[in-house]
């Protein structure tokens with residue numbers, strides 16, 4: 001069975017978010033980057049700016065020389081992170097095998113996904129549609145049986161498109177592919193390759209292995225492998241999450257249980273919405289509260305419980321408030337829930353089957 005990898009890449013992400021939030025920026029050359037006085041560089045340019053030859057990594061000063069009307073914004077990292085989290089939540093509806101590459105880029109392994117009848121192409125199109133509906137931003141997607149090919153595919157015909165490399169097309173695709181398309185091969189390596197008469201992967205396939213490694217070393221081995229259609233294997237998945245939580249530092253220390261109670265009630269919906277990303281039915285192995293007192297001492301109070309529940313959390317909190325506070329003011333309140341032990345759940349399912 002072939003693997004099915006999807007590489008999702010948002011189209012000029014930082015700039016696209018700014019254009020979405022301020023339509024006046026939509027059709028003018030726009031870039032996100034540092035200022036000239038800080039010797040800043042461009043991190044993202046929109047398409048009108050790219051028409052002037054402006055690209056990421058370029059010094060802001062050079063970009064302004066190419067286009068004097070270029071609008072350069074410092075960027076709003078917290079907003080980009082929020083959108084990135086939204087994207088991650090969309091991916092999770094299709095698979096838990098996600099390798100985030102950056103805020104706007106991720107690999108998904110949908111080899112065993114039953115969504116969309118298991119079609120990676122339909123899943124990718126679904127994801128692109130949902131991203132647009134929920135964030136008003138466009139994404140490109142590449143699909144391939146090899147990870148690095150999925151990344152190369154997502155860059156073909158960008159923006160707002162999907163490109164599929166079918167398993168039966170891999171051999172021909174790689175043969176004709178220019179080596180510089182391989183992630184990590186920059187202009188300097190390309191120059192050296194060209195000087196050796198190597199332009200396409202087919203050229204490398206015909207080249208002597210030991211001379212190639214002698215010339216390019218360890219990195220050469222990775223180029224060699226990719227030119228021969230060998231991938232670097234499964235995704236690097238985050239370790240499974242054990243808990244979710246929310247915390248709030250109070251503007252003033254509090255001494256009244258009623259106030260504490262209303263703060264917990266206001267934090268609860270956020271905890272709930274974070275939990276359902278990982279546990280849609282709010283199943284947990286336990287939950288609890290955290291207080292930081294006015295002398296900065298911390299206390300946590302946990303309780304084994306099968307489902308997230310506000311009334312139960314409040315009674316845990318009341319307990320800690322009465323027994324552990326000892327008259328001190330409270331400066332921080334946190335709520336957390338422990339996710340069910342995945343391994344135990346699997347074993348239980350096996351036992352029931």
Ligand SMILES: [Mg+2]
Pocket residue numbers: 009010011012013104105
């Ligand atoms: Mg991108």
